Amino acid sequence: MATTDKASPRERLLDAATELFYRDGVSIGVEALCKSAGVSKRSMYQLFESKDEVLAASLERRAPAYAARLIAGPDDAGTPRERILYVFEQVERGSASPEFMGCPYLAALVELKDPAHPASVVARAAKEWMKDAFRGQAELGGAREPELLARQLMLVFDGASARAGVGLETLDGVAVETVRVLLDAAGVV
Amino acid sequence: MATTDKASPRERLLDAATELFYRDGVSIGVEALCKSAGVSKRSMYQLFESKDEVLAASLERRAPAYAARLIAGPDDAGTPRERILYVFEQVERGSASPEFMGCPYLAALVELKDPAHPASVVARAAKEWMKDAFRGQAELGGAREPELLARQLMLVFDGASARAGVGLETLDGVAVETVRVLLDAAGVV
Secondary structure, eight states: OOOOTTSOHHHHHHHHHHHHHHHHOTTOOHHHHHHHHTOOHHHHHHHOSSHHHHHHHHHHHHHHHHHHHHSOOTTOOOOHHHHHHHHHHHHHHHTTSTTOOSOHHHHHHHHHOOTTSHHHHHHHHHHHHHHHHHHHHHHHTTOSSHHHHHHHHHHHHHHHHHHHHTTSOOOSSHHHHHHHHHHHHHTOO | OOOOTTSOHHHHHHHHHHHHHHHHOTTOOHHHHHHHHTOOHHHHHHHOSSHHHHHHHHHHHHHHHHHHHHSOOTTOOOOHHHHHHHHHHHHHHHTTSTTOOSOHHHHHHHHHOOTTSHHHHHHHHHHHHHHHHHHHHHHHTTOSSHHHHHHHHHHHHHHHHHHHHTTSOOOSSHHHHHHHHHHHHHTOO
16 A cells, blocks of 8 residues: 555545455455554544445545546547547556456446445446536537437446456457447547 | 255255345355355355355356347347347346346456456356357358457447446447447448
């Protein structure tokens, strides 16, 4: 864990949670989490009601950086088509890292299997935000059916990142190429 | 559990494993598994080396029925295009069930996060089998790049079933429509 001595117990817990839940899954125990964070269980329970709340908070804290890495900034030039393709180029690039395990939000939803879990609520919001971002670009790009295109892009995004994350797929342009076909069909040139 | 008194302890364990791992995830304990199967832990360990082996065997046993439900039988008429679309129509149909939690093989891989786990080996083989089936149909249908099309179809299959399985998507034709676009672009008419 790359945490400094200056990080608060809360920060250390969230850093450890982000790393461990992503790498090992949501079922890792409080013991392992606290040990990795260098925080006592007593301190953890003073800061958070439960392990579930730590997981939810770690996913929430990660969302802005996750989105920023995928989405080209507002200052960037580029057409809506280029901005949509950029997201998939970034996924393909990111998936080459040995640490890549797919989208952390989809993984949390698949693992938790409980829509009412506080971390599921956070994860669903992150995925909705991304679909809305695609929809916005689809509208700007003059897509015939922006909502349909946004949903199609999410199928490809989640399929590509899940398959690459579990080692079923090596993304070598296949996601970008698939998205090009969908953009062409939707009239986003 | 819909098991009859005549089912062997092995069958009852595999039935319970199929249901519980799919519904609750791979981290459910030996205790819960044996209780649901009505089998003692002692009996389980006489039949299987570990819970991991029960999980692997349950995924392996499920594979033929899973494939049969998705893929149109060899006697069926239909062009390669129709047979590919049939798979996605079946996913869309299946995803309407409240018990639907996505593809059990992808879910196991996402949850286990360990390519060497015996159940990951079984799951990967099932996913490879499906990609090969798509590739075979793509070749028969005259796809320009059968391997590319098969990989694209798997992105959509896994994205659609994972998203529907966790409640992010209601498949109302969106997967079938996406596949139509990809088939058109690949020249599979």
